[in-house]
Amino acid sequence: MxxxxxxxxxxxxxxxxxxxxxxxxxxxxxxxxxxxxxxxxxxxxxxxxxxxxxxxxxxxxxxxxxxxxxxxxxxxxxxxxxxxxxxxxxxxxxxxxxxxxxxxxxxxxxxxxxxxxxVQVPRSFTDVTKTVLAAVPADADDITRYKAIERKQKELVAECEKRPATRCQVATFDGGVNYTLVDAVELxxxxxxxxxxxxxxxxxxxxxxxxxxxxxxxxxxxxxxxxxxxxxxxxxxxxxxxxxxxxxxxxxxxxxxxxxxxxxxxxxxxxxxLLAEEMAERQSRLYPRMRDVFGEAIRILEAEGEKDPAGKIAVASQLKGLHNVYKNSGGQLAGLKRGHIVEKQREAEAAVAVWAKKAGAKWQPALDARAALLVEQSAIAKSFDREFLLAASSRLARGPALAVVVSRLAAERAKPDLERRPEYMEREHVRIKDRLERDQKNLFLPAERQLLLAFVRRAQALGAEERIAAVDKHFGKTFSEKDVLAKIDAMYAGSKVLTLDERMKMATESVGQLEARKDPLLAFGLDLAKEQAALDEVKDKRQGAALRLRPEWRKAVLAHAGKPVAxxxxxxxxxxxxxxxxxxxxxxxxxxxxxxxxxxxxxxxxxxxxxxxxxxxxxxxxxxxxxxxxxxxxxxxxxxxxxxxxxxxxxxxxxxxxxxxxxxxxxxxxxxxxxxxxxxxxxxxxxxxxxxxxxxxxxxxxxxxxxxxxxxxxxxxxxxxxxxx
CATH class of the missing domain: 2.40.10.120 (Thrombin, subunit H)
Incomplete structure (x- = not known):
């Protein structure tokens, strides 16, 4: 008893x-x-x-x-x-x-x-779910849904940050079931x-x-x-x-x-x-690719850093981060397999689906949402290789990454602040400036040369439907190590992107001014930035679909649990x-x-x-x-x-x-x-x-x-x- x-x-x-x-x-x-x-x-x-x-x-x-x-x-x-x-x-x-x-x-x-x-010290948490969802127009398509939610989040943050020394965010919980405004003092x-x-x-x-x-x-x-x-x-x-x-x-x-x-x-x-099939995609493709790409970058940084004491210090922070991601991805693969996590998730989903069907018409939208999410996942997998490499570029050679930052900053600055991508809004400019300055300590040209060579080699090996146009334009469509290294050397020799004072000036210029510089590394960054921006739009549409579908399924999962779920x-x-x-x-x-x-x-x-x-x-x-x-x-x-x-x-x-x-x-x-x-x-x-x-x-x-x-x-x-x- x-x-x-x-x-x-x-x-x-x-x-x-x-x-x-x-x-x-x-x-x-x-x-x-x-x-x-x-x-x-x-x-x-x-x-x-x-x-x-x-x-x-x-x-x-x-x-x-x-x-x-x-x-x-x-x-x-x-x-x-x-x-x-x-x-x-x-x-x-x-x-x-x-x-x-x-x-x-x-x-x-x-x-x-x-x-x-x-240092951010939390001050308050406010449920803003109704406010955020009310901003979505009736019958909005997926991209409109995403843009409406993002805009409302920006507006709430802007209002919150009218107080000095305040850092706010609208955090999304359970895929869009709940939205919370987080208010913090920033020191x-x-x-x-x-x-x-x-x-x-x-x-x-x-x-x-x-x-x-x-x-x-x-x-x-x-x-x-x-x-x-x-x-x-x-x-x-x-x-x-x-x-x-x-x-x-x-x-x-x-x-x-x-x-x-x-x-x-x-x-x-x-x-x-995530659904079981979304987890399976990470297991079969994402983590193996991370091990491959970042493992190569680690070997390059270690080899080049050992040749020069100053270079060893310069690459230390980047190397530390890559090591952590590399080993983590290996642990994810081992753990997913050992714990039969994908299989268990399939069983859990099946149990919720059985429960939802027995509960009647109320939960049919949840079942439909799950089916639609699976269709979305299947479509995303088709462009995985190109998208992964474009995203990974920011973690590899610092020169192109810095050129992309100033290029995207210029393109976004031309828009009204609330229409910019969140990471390039006015509130982020101090952080961007800090990063552009701080990265000067992370630059080591011999490592840069080899990291960019490795990136170009991978990009030129992509299939016809997955080409990275910026790489094809600046390095050609077929790989020759001698030719690519010559182009890299010329690109860096003719660039001021790695010069701190000039890079900080670039961060204040328009796209036209950047183009007028005729800087070869910057020109590569401008073209790479355009492709990343186009990919962001594709991802926004996908995220809009997820914000439409996942909350319906998560509500069923939470109801089936019958107790608090973190x-x-x-x-x-x-x-x-x-x-x-x-x-x-x-x-x-x-x-x-x-x-x-x-x-x-x-x-x-x-x-x-x-x-x-x-x-x-x-x-x-x-x-x-x-x-x-x-x-x-x-x-x-x-x-x-x-x-x-x-x-x-x-x-x-x-x-x-x-x-x-x-x-x-x-x-x-x-x-x-x-x-x-x-x-x-x-x-x-x-x-x-x-x-x-x-x-x-x-x-x-x-x-x-x-x-x-x-x-x-x-x-x-x-x-x-x-x-x-």
Missing amino acids: KKTLLLLSLVAAPALAGEGKWTPQQVLELDPAWLRAQGLQVSPKKLWDPKRGTGLLAGAVNVGGCSGAFIAASGLVITNHHCAFGVIQEHSTPQRDLITQGFLASKREDELPGKGSR TDVRLVYAPPRAVGEYGGEEDNWMWPRHTGDFAILRAYTAPDGTSAPYSDKNVPYKAEFFFPLATQGVKPNDFVMVLGYPGMTYRA PDANSTLRVSFAKVQGYAPRDGAIYTPQTTLSGMLAKHTGEEPFDVPEKVSKVAEAKRFGAWQDKKLKDIPVNFLSDADTTGGNSGSPTVNGKGQLVGVNFDRVWENVANDFGYNPDVARNVNVDVRYILWMLDQVEDADVLLRELGVRKGPPVAGETR
Whole structure:
């Protein structure tokens, strides 16, 4: 009887404790008794207050495509080392290699500003579904539907952003079932306070990436600043640290197996709402092609970077991103196969279809929508190769990518702001400028030459119906390595696109002015931009069809579930409830949920990627653990696992305990869990976190960052004004 009552009390709870990236609003829909039973010790209303539109969850912030968290009222933000990598690279030179050596500001004046770095603090979430859908004309065709919805989203964002220092978006949930206006304060003065040496922040490198056991100190500390009156402001030596209303104190006791944790952040994209056949297309074509194209780019960048110390620094950021995508795509393929995810999705769809048919005419539109979506998917597959290569071009050679940006910026600037593509509207110009400037650090001509050669080779191998006209025009229709390299050399030699001052001038010019330059690389970019713009129109029409059809099907799926269902990730604030636990990846193997300093030293070979920095190894080998030793492990915990539901974008997410204290920083998933994007599997759904005690050990025993530790509240005594060490 007691068991029956317990089951009844959990009706509004998710079926699996770790499953679900819940929105702030949904947290209040979950059964408080279930949350308490899991280990939540604060009131759900403390996590999110619907009257104020904020709460403890707002301590988790968006850090430019990653997540982060305030860990002190004085604007300190913790995130991943790889999320702060751009700032570290920006200030690195062969003479002062902060990537390799790490960085600790001795006082606040020494903290390093990050060009284009931003922190967004969530302020409110407003349901605007009725407003958005009311903007669609009756009997609108698909392209009209898409344009009407996009325009209304732009109008809502423009109205929201009339307030200064505000960044807004209209987020789409469940394929168009719901639209939510997200309002955030944007802080634009963000500075690097601490980054460990690369051999700590990336310990294990690509060999350990996505793997377990792990011993990686993937964390960094930033600080957000404002004007003296508390308003957001660009970098100035007069600025003061941001006063954070919500932050996560550090839990110096850390975690132990089976402890309750929450992972908060901004997961990017998941694909659980896709139809089985859409998933199958990604499995059969998209991920294999990503492995092929980006794998080649990685080999080129590594080979060219090894020839020149400055070149190695220049390609480091691009190489890091490509490595991550490459290995992720391999994990997706392995996980889709191992978990039989496509087959399970087919079964789930079939169950919804049977239910819908029994329910009568009410759900017939949902069945019709599913059938129409399958027809749309079949049509898209026919032009896959050309579309993939056009999209991938922006991740390969930087020269053509920069030429495309200034070309598209010029074309879009000629339109009224609300008619421009969202990524080229006036509100994005500061970001575009930052990117055009920041990419100067990523340019390395020998790598450029080989990357563009590889792109042209692939484009010239496309079939007659899939040609990229810009490539045919500038490089010919048949491949000859000697001829193409000669044309590339001439193109770069005669171009000013790679010259920063000239590129910034180009960003202010019209299409006519750009054409008048007679710059060969820019001319290629102008032609490539036209093809990308035409493809965008095709994709808009497809998206219009999806916005017409997918909501009908998703409504049936949600009704069939009969309980709260967390929507796919879409870069908005979410929370996942979890437990610290290990897993069994395969027959005969059982992984414990914690790793230690001793395990890190056991991996040490003295060569990359397992080369523990001397200043770290000396302290570790001497067992100078300080106050951070785990009594049961008799060691310093380095990383731990939990069964949180995470994905890309959760990098840097705060992992907090039931009291709202920070116990770790999420930075990865295990290899067997990569395909979690398509479906949650409780047996292998594990995310990887840096243990807060390792962070504190590094700051205390290795770096002697006494004042920073006092500022973080883990050492007695007030911090010295103006200092971080």
